[in-house]
Amino acid sequence: MPKEVVLPELAESVVEGEVLRWLVNEGEPLKKDQPFVEVMTDKVTVELPSPYEGVLLQKLVKEGEVVPVHTPIALIAEPGEAAALMPQTPAPSVQAQEERSIVEPGPVAEDDGASLSLFKPDGKPEQVKNPFTRPTPLQTTPAQPPRRVVAVPAARKLARELGLDIAQVPGSGPGGRVRVEDVRAYAAKQ
Incomplete structure (x- = not known):
């Protein structure tokens, strides 16, 4: 039975942590006390040691994700049971690959003003977006909470200390993540 690894309480009054990077990939072996993930809180950045020996079966949290303490972040299986539990994905059939190439959109060219037309001036059809894909976070609608x-x-801590609304600070990190430097730059403009 796989064992859950939870985000520990790394310091007093720490309520959440950000997974900065995984040091071990899924399916790789782990020794007990081997560092396997780097986590940052408002008080400390630390490499967490594995509480078990085994194989990293699944990462439950992505890099850059902020989670509360005591939240499961990974599953570790014992070496013997890992092979039976690792998801085996069969190679897609030729038909599935062909169907995917028809449905999935390719790279979209810059908008030349003819974006409402299915045909470009040279007569080539434009790629159509797949209606079955999930919207990315940037495609949110104003009706959502x-x-x-x-x-x-x-950065949250610094914004609180400076009395700034973190929602007003433009982020320069991956996915628009607000970093400490962003808060300092925003405060300097105010």
Whole structure:
């Protein structure tokens, strides 16, 4: 039975942590006390040691994701059971590959003003977006409830100390994540 690894309480009054990077990939072996993930809180950045020996079966949290303490972040299986539990994905058939190439959109050229037409002036059809794909976070609609701002814990803490609304700070990190430097730059403009 795989064992859950939870985000520990790394310091007093720490309520959340950000997974900065995984040091071990899924399916790789782990020794007990081997560092396997790097986590940052508003007080400390640390490499967490594995509490078990085994194989990293599944990462439950993505890099850059902020999660509360005591949240499961990974599953570790014992070496013997890992092979039976690792998901085996069969190679897609030729038909499936051909169908996917028909449905999935390719790279989309810059908008030349003829975006409403299915045909470009040279007569080639334009790629059509796949209606079955999930929208990315950038495609949210105003009717949705406000989402939590993606920011590193240290940036949240600094914004609180400076009395700034973190939602007003433009983020320069991956996916628009607000970093400490962004908060300092925003405060300097104010």
